[in-house]
Amino acid sequence: MRSFKNFQTGALIGACLFGLSAPIGPAQANTHVVNFRSAYDAGTIVISMSQRKLYYILSDGTAIQYPVAVAKPGKEWLGSAHIQGKYFHPDWTPPAVVKHDHPGLPNLIRGGSARNPMGVAAMTLDRDQIAIHGTSPTMRGSIGTRASYGCIRMLNEDVTDLYGRVSVGTHVVMQP
Template sequence: MLLHRISLLAALIVALGNTAAPALADSLGRETRPLANNAAMPSATVYRSPIAATSHLVLSLSDRRVYVYRDRRLQASYPVAVGKPGWETPTGTFRVFQKVTHPDWESPFTGEIIPAGTPENPLGPRWIAFWTDGNNAIGFHGTPFVNSIGQAASFGCARMRNEDIIALFEQVDIGTTVTVIP
């Protein structure tokens, strides 16, 4: 998805904080690091809220689930669809840098903007971005394609049932750590 209507705060983070997140440990204590080619990832460490400081997401590509931790305790998990072959979801440690309710979607292929709430919009009711190369962004979002949940079916994003993305949206904030593991 092309980065669309980025907030002023996210723009500042991109402009001033384009450094990879530091190495962190996943829920099993294994060290995780961003991929070397993800040097343009925004780091929102300075702007973290109390929620972001205590919560952590682990997106397991093999489990096809996102796990929500608060104070190192599992709070919830949700099934997801992940990137299909050729459009794999990037692995590493990132931070949430954008949250949008009722997001518009801009096609990365045609540039066409699909308004929020229309049946053609694949993002559902919420968008939570955690990776960008400056042009494209990857994140968690709802989907009208619920049969794709549990599959490698997206263009890199983590698709979720609409009710699940609404619940996840309330559990994270700008700066929340997202660790994507194979």
């Protein structure tokens, strides 16, 4: 698989499910604080594949919990990663595996387009073609399922909230 590249022009190459996006708006994030005891430091993102939840660890034994869509069977990954880049309305170039499954996709979908599967924001990881990104109102039903090609899909209001809390270098852990 190819790696994310071409950030100077804003193009985001990601192995994520095709969908639509909505503009950033004043929508309230779908989050709540939960008890979360962990060996990881505050500021770490922990994703539970089985729970379909992303946790942003706070310093007091709690975490902000977000519902997410995770990778479909055969596209999963486990272990540690770090946020490599942060992008609002990133361009998207479908990788070969997505293009194969969806041959009618264009070679590039510009950021902000209603057809861009990255939604309003993306945080790329230091793993091949993996990002934590938004989604579209028409794909909201995929949240809580195994739907992506490896990416972590969030509601646009949630990815916007998380985007404001993290920085490049943030530790990300995917658990079964």
